[in-house]
Amino acid sequence: MTTTVSAAGLSLRYGSTHALDDVSLRLGEGVTGLLGPNGAGKTTLLRVLATALPADSGAFTVLGHDPGTTAGRQAVRRVLGYLPQTPGFHPDFTAFEFVDYVAILKELTDRGGRHREVRRVLEEVDLSDVRGKRIKKLSGGMRQRVALAAALVGDPGFLVLDEPTVGLDPEQRMRFRELIARAGEGRTVLLSTHQTEDVAMLCHRVVVMAGGTVRFDGTPAELTARAAGRVWSGTERDPAAMAGWRTGLGAFRNVGDPPPGAELVEPTLEDGYLITLDGMAAEVAA
Amino acid sequence: MTTGVLGQLVRPVLRALPRRALGAGAGAGLLLAALPRLLSDDPDQWTALLVLRGAALALALGLTFLLDDPARQVTVAVPTRRMLRTALRTALVVPLAALWWTAVVLLIPSEIRPPVGALTLEAAAAAVVALAASATAVRLTDEAEPGQRVAIALLATSMAAALLFPENWGLFAAPKDKWWAVGHDHWAFVLAGAALVWAACGPEPVRRRRLRLIPS
Numbered sequence: 377m378t379t380t381v382s383a384a385g386l387s388l389r390y391g392s393t394h395a396l397d398d399v400s401l402r403l404g405e406g407v408t409g410l411l412g413p414n415g416a417g418k419t420t421l422l423r424v425l426a427t428a429l430p431a432d433s434g435a436f437t438v439l440g441h442d443p444g445t446t447a448g449r450q451a452v453r454r455v456l457g458y459l460p461q462t463p464g465f466h467p468d469f470t471a472f473e474f475v476d477y478v479a480i481l482k483e484l485t486d487r488g489g490r491h492r493e494v495r496r497v498l499e500e501v502d503l504s505d506v507r508g509k510r511i512k513k514l515s516g517g518m519r520q521r522v523a524l525a526a527a528l529v530g531d532p533g534f535l536v537l538d539e540p541t542v543g544l545d546p547e548q549r550m551r552f553r554e555l556i557a558r559a560g561e562g563r564t565v566l567l568s569t570h571q572t573e574d575v576a577m578l579c580h581r582v583v584v585m586a587g588g589t590v591r592f593d594g595t596p597a598e599l600t601a602r603a604a605g606r607v608w609s610g611t612e613r614d615p616a617a618m619a620g621w622r623t624g625l626g627a628f629r630n631v632g633d634p635p636p637g638a639e640l641v642e643p644t645l646e647d648g649y650l651i652t653l654d655g656m657a658a659e660v661a662a
Numbered sequence: 663m664t665t666g667v668l669g670q671l672v673r674p675v676l677r678a679l680p681r682r683a684l685g686a687g688a689g690a691g692l693l694l695a696a697l698p699r700l701l702s703d704d705p706d707q708w709t710a711l712l713v714l715r716g717a718a719l720a721l722a723l724g725l726t727f728l729l730d731d732p733a734r735q736v737t738v739a740v741p742t743r744r745m746l747r748t749a750l751r752t753a754l755v756v757p758l759a760a761l762w763w764t765a766v767v768l769l770i771p772s773e774i775r776p777p778v779g780a781l782t783l784e785a786a787a788a789a790v791v792a793l794a795a796s797a798t799a800v801r802l803t804d805e806a807e808p809g810q811r812v813a814i815a816l817l818a819t820s821m822a823a824a825l826l827f828p829e830n831w832g833l834f835a836a837p838k839d840k841w842w843a844v845g846h847d848h849w850a851f852v853l854a855g856a857a858l859v860w861a862a863c864g865p866e867p868v869r870r871r872r873l874r875l876i877p878s
Contacts (some may be wrong), residue, residue: 427737430867446868453741461734466733470797474733477674481740481747485666510723526736534737 380564381425381534388420391566396431397588402540405450408558409575409596410568410651412585417547418568419461419538420532421585425566426458439533439564454483458526461538461568463520471503471522474511478526497525499659501555516535519550524555535565541574554579581643584652592652597646601642603651608634618654667742668750675750680727683809684755688762689719697768710774711781711836717766719820721759722792726816727809728755729796733803745864748797748829759789776837780846781810787853792816794856795862 381403387630395417405569423429425436427443435444441451447648463475475494498507501521511519520540525635527535537556541549549571557578559565569575575582575596582599584592592599609627617630631647632654634640694716698705728751731737763785767778795816799808824834832845833852839845 426739428735443869448870450741450743456739458736458739463736464732465736468677469674473674473677477671477733478737478740480667480674481742483667485670508774523736533809537739568806606858626770651754653772 377402379439380404381436381566383425383436384434386421386424386436388429388430388431390581394477394588396424396434399434399588399590401583401590401593403564403566403581405560405562405564406580407556407565407567407578409582410566411570411572411575411582412591413653416585416598417588418585420588422536422538422566422568426456427452428458428460434544444647446502454530457530457532459523459527459535459537459540461542463523463526465511465519465522468510470508470510471514471525472507475523475525475529479529480511482530484530493531494525495528497528498584500528500558501525502551502562517544517551520544520548520552523557524552526561535559535563537565537567539568539570541569541571545656549574568571572644572649576645584649586653599648599652600643601630601646601648603647605640606634607639607641607647607650608638610638614638620651624642636657664742666745668746668778669740671747671750675747676754678731678733679751679754680809682849683727684724684728687721690722690724691762691766692769692812694720695766698770698774705771705774707774707776708836710770711776714766714770714776714781715784715834717819718763718781718788721785722764723813723816725755725789725792726796728752728793729800730807730809730867732806734800735804738755743842744800744866748800748864755870780842780849782848783846783853787867788820788851790853790856790860794860794863797860801863834835 379402383402384400386396386399387394399421400419410418410421412422416652420429422459424431425438426450435442438452441455441457443449443452466477469477472494475498476490477570479490479494484493485587495507497506498504501524503518503521506514506518511522514522524540527537538557541552544552553574556565556567567574567579579596582592582594582596584599585589592602608614608630611627611628613622613628614630614632616635617632619632620630623629629641631650680818694713696708697713702709734854749801754763758851763782767775795812796809799805799812830841830844831848832839832843833848835841835845
């Protein structure tokens with residue numbers, strides 16, 4: 377893997393809370409998923425990498441640019457697309473006007489070329505038909521795609537997406553997956569999400585964060601493999617299991633340390649994620 | 663590159679201005695300034711002073727919304743610096759504010775009009791305090807639209823200042839008071855101090871405490 381984004385020892389505290397605690401990671405081309413519970417530090421890490429928030433210590437580079445100086449930060453921002461967790465808009469702008477506005481802020485000053493680029497990204501997110509519509513008249517899913525178009529405008533090499541599928545219905549989520557998969561072709565995408573299915577379907581690599589630290593960094597298959605031999609089916613919820621629920625077929629799916637003779641089943645990425653978080657909880661308890 | 667960006671930004675920034683809040687402040691100020699003519703056949707200089715100060719405060723309250731940007735999070739990581747965008751917003755509003763103040767002053771009958779230069783200094787100080795407070799809120803918080811909170815804080819501070827500040831500070835003196843001149847020295851200090859705070863809040867910091875550089 378050719379490293380495009382490299383972070384070393386990133387730390388950031390809010391009062392006595394370690395939002396990031398010595399986080400190091402390397403990213404390459406393609407979509408990397410960032411999983412973690414609420415308060416894990418995912419959004420903070422994304423904001424730091426997007427140069428929206430300076431870290432207390434540590435350093436990182438994006439496509440060879442170091443944001444440790446004003447000039448370096450500007451250079452990073454020229455190759456960056458950022459979709460925040462709660463994107464806001466000027467509601468009276470049309471979709472076209474808003475993306476055009478962001479394109480100007482991204483220093484695309486040639487009017488003709490910029491307008492072509494805005495049309496291209498609106499086409500890419502399937503909003504060409506409503507590009508003249510005011511944002512306040514668009515649905516939540518369409519607004520989210522406007523925000524994605526704003527992140528994509530200027531063809532950034534590094535795309536930071538903070539929970540882009542939250543609040544979307546299943547159809548919109550599928551559409552977003554297509555967009556993110558396309559966006560990951562030839563560029564580095566860091567995707568924060570609570571949806572393990574998104575990671576399983578989109579990402580070549582997954583990072584799990586909890587308590588401001590990286591708990592896992594590997595492929596989705598490796599994360600899934602963490603739960604191998606630790607998922608079993610039974611007629612009732614095993615009280616010793618760390619998690620267990622009745623499936624649609626009526627049997628209980630248990631995750632944890634199986635009793636002898638348990639009927640083991642194929643683990644999923646979500647099982648691996650749960651096992652990883654449980655390992656962390658056990659460390660804290662010890 | 664900056665000049666090109668600035669030129670292209672004028673139109674969208676004009677459209678993105680919080681017109682409703684600015685308009686409300688300006689409208690309330692004009693209404694206040696018109697009151698002496700509307701309500702009395704024989705308005706006095708004290709009333710004129712009061713409504714001019716009220717009008718200046720109304721505009722300042724409107725200006726606390728100037729830096730509100732609902733799209734702040736989407737545009738937080740673009741190469742065009744926030745300071746440049748703030749400067750453009752301010753530059754677009756300043757000529758209109760100057761015209762507005764002229765209209766406000768002209769609405770006061772000339773025979774009861776207080777010294778215009780001194781009152782303009784007060785109005786300018788109030789406006790810059792409002793902008794400095796908004797810039798501070800933008801600099802220190804992640805809020806996209808801190809205007810409302812800042813406006814409430816500014817209004818409360820103004821009221822508290824009018825009630826609690828010692829008379830010999832002269833900030834709210836009348837033209838015939840002995841503290842009038844010294845009061846306007848103090849207004850000049852307020853203006854300069856607020857301008858300094860505003861300027862200090864402009865740049866986005868590269869580091870929070872210390873960003874350790876790694877060898878590339």
